[in-house]
Amino acid sequence: MTNPSLPAAPPPVPTLLFLDVDGPLIPFGGTPEQYPDGYPTYRPARRLRVPESGANPLLPRIDPALGPRLAALACELVWATTWMDEANECVAPWLGLPDLPVVHWPEPAPDDLPGGPGVHWKTRPLVDRAAGRDFVWVDDEVTDADRRWVAEHHPGRALLHRVDPHHGLLDADFAAVEAWLRS
Numbered sequence: 001m002t003n004p005s006l007p008a009a010p011p012p013v014p015t016l017l018f019l020d021v022d023g024p025l026i027p028f029g030g031t032p033e034q035y036p037d038g039y040p041t042y043r044p045a046r047r048l049r050v051p052e053s054g055a056n057p058l059l060p061r062i063d064p065a066l067g068p069r070l071a072a073l074a075c076e077l078v079w080a081t082t083w084m085d086e087a088n089e090c091v092a093p094w095l096g097l098p099d100l101p102v103v104h105w106p107e108p109a110p111d112d113l114p115g116g117p118g119v120h121w122k123t124r125p126l127v128d129r130a131a132g133r134d135f136v137w138v139d140d141e142v143t144d145a146d147r148r149w150v151a152e153h154h155p156g157r158a159l160l161h162r163v164d165p166h167h168g169l170l171d172a173d174f175a176a177v178e179a180w181l182r183s
């Protein structure tokens with residue numbers, strides 16, 4: 001029973017999900033054994049904000065069915081990709097998603113970002129952006145060096161989930177993220 005004399009608890013802060021595009025959404029590098037006919041191609045869920053003819057030729061590799069699955073995750077989606085604002089012009093409509101917040105990477109070159117050997121150039125900016133909030137980072141390039149760095153520098157919970165770029169996001173990836181979000 002709630003005590004009316006106590007202030008209401010603040011609403012829970014949703015977990016962030018930093019989403020990469022190349023690899024998780026656009027698979028690449030699959031072998032002819034894995035994809036004898038090449039990658040399947042798809043049509044966008046919605047009209048893109050730019051002419052489709054001028055858009056990235058790899059966009060048709062994005063399965064628009066991933067959009068509702070991403071939207072159904074109990075978290076707040078944020079683009080964490082070198083596509084930056086183009087992700088909202090091309091990828092969000094392709095998936096049928098609304099515009100999402102975008103991480104704008106710091107200038108100058110990401111190579112200058114300290115972090116230690118093997119730490120990805122996105123790692124520190126994402127920890128900065130999370131600002132203590134729990135987050136999931138879905139990317140094909142995360143490694144244990146990033147997990148260690150995040151564990152040392154981020155006070156909240158974090159799941160750094162690597163997706164195999166040969167296949168892009170699979171059922172097993174969604175299952176892993178969902179299980180972590182529930183835990």
Ligand SMILES: [Mg+2]
Binds near residue numbers: 141
């Ligand atoms: Mg990538």
